[in-house]
Amino acid sequence: MRRNKYSSIVLLTIGALGIFLFIDRCELPDNTFLLQALNNAGHTPLFGMLSLLLLALLRITLGARRMKTTTYYWLALMVSGLIAVFSELIQYVGPRDADLVDLFRDLAGAGSFLAVYWSYSSLSGSEGRGATSRGRRWWRVAGILVFLGAMAPLALWGGAYIYRDAKFPMVADFESSWSNKFLSSFGADLDYVPHPAGAMDDAKNRVARLHIHPSDYAGLAVVEPYPDWTDHTSLNFEIYSLQPDSFNLEIRINDAAHNQDYYDRYNQTLTVAPGSNRFEILLDDVRRAPRSREMEMTEVVEISMFAWRPTETLTFCIDNIHLR
Numbered sequence: 670m671r672r673n674k675y676s677s678i679v680l681l682t683i684g685a686l687g688i689f690l691f692i693d694r695c696e697l698p699d700n701t702f703l704l705q706a707l708n709n710a711g712h713t714p715l716f717g718m719l720s721l722l723l724l725a726l727l728r729i730t731l732g733a734r735r736m737k738t739t740t741y742y743w744l745a746l747m748v749s750g751l752i753a754v755f756s757e758l759i760q761y762v763g764p765r766d767a768d769l770v771d772l773f774r775d776l777a778g779a780g781s782f783l784a785v786y787w788s789y790s791s792l793s794g795s796e797g798r799g800a801t802s803r804g805r806r807w808w809r810v811a812g813i814l815v816f817l818g819a820m821a822p823l824a825l826w827g828g829a830y831i832y833r834d835a836k837f838p839m840v841a842d843f844e845s846s847w848s849n850k851f852l853s854s855f856g857a858d859l860d861y862v863p864h865p866a867g868a869m870d871d872a873k874n875r876v877a878r879l880h881i882h883p884s885d886y887a888g889l890a891v892v893e894p895y896p897d898w899t900d901h902t903s904l905n906f907e908i909y910s911l912q913p914d915s916f917n918l919e920i921r922i923n924d925a926a927h928n929q930d931y932y933d934r935y936n937q938t939l940t941v942a943p944g945s946n947r948f949e950i951l952l953d954d955v956r957r958a959p960r961s962r963e964m965e966m967t968e969v970v971e972i973s974m975f976a977w978r979p980t981e982t983l984t985f986c987i988d989n990i991h992l993r
């Protein structure tokens with residue numbers, strides 16, 4: 670019996686340490702939004718499992734004290750919380766970035782797993798004497814809701830990828846918050862508004878309006894468009910300028926293997942006239958753009974449009990970035 674107890678303690682401790690080291694040490698690839706979301710969301714079930722192992726460990730090691738059943742659950746939650754804080758502190762002083770949100774993900778995992786486990790354990794009659802069945806149900810519902818809330822960003826990113834793939838060869842039409850998740854602005858205010866002239870086909874059409882401030886580098890990036898462009902011949906888009914005069918806008922396109930060298934990507938200067946402009950970029954030119962290789966047209970990862978060192982504020986709208 671005693672031997673069983675010690676081997677259980679050893680196994681549970683190894684399990685808990687293994688999960689902790691996995692969370693703390695394993696750097697999974699995070700080069701896409703989906704993998705980043707997966708890495709972040711992974712904290713929740715991992716801490717959930719950790720909290721259940723800790724619960725079992727506490728009950729074996731402190732079982733002789735005959736504490737109230739719920740005390741073990743609160744203790745498991747507290748120890749999980751301390752481990753979560755400790756893990757963030759290690760990252761704070763180490764090379765990785767500490768993230769307060771990770772702490773909430775960890776606590777959400779521990780709290781939700783413990784709540785759901787308690788709600789089912791108590792049903793078996795071995796736990797939580799005196800808890801009403803309604804009380805147990807509330808804990809279960811609360812646990813499930815907290816868990817789903819913590820996993821929601823991952824589900825939203827999954828939905829965004831499905832929407833992106835379904836819309837292709839449209840890359841960005843600015844009509845849905847699903848596809849807008851792949852857009853980012855830098856040095857500029859970005860709004861999604863009806864077309865200012867009511868043009869670009871219909872009044873309901875929304876466009877990306879950029880208000881650029883004088884700076885080094887300001888514009889809009891589509892990050893992780895649908896990556897395989899091999900079945901298409903050109904990239905097309907529309908720009909409606911609200912400026913009284915023409916201005917220059919740079920466009921760059923790069924694949925996953927890009928090394929940030931200027932000559933390792935496609936670069937082009939566009940002259941944007943007042944009012945409506947339509948641009949077409951031949952994908953053959955994009956493919957041949959890197960100086961020492963061909964661009965991998967199955968792995969296009971970014972399109973940026975930006976003003977280089979603008980000396981005045983610029984306001985213009987972009988729409989219908991698509992392949993033909």
Ligand SMILES: [Ca+2]
Binds near residue numbers: 843988989
């Ligand atoms: Ca649009």
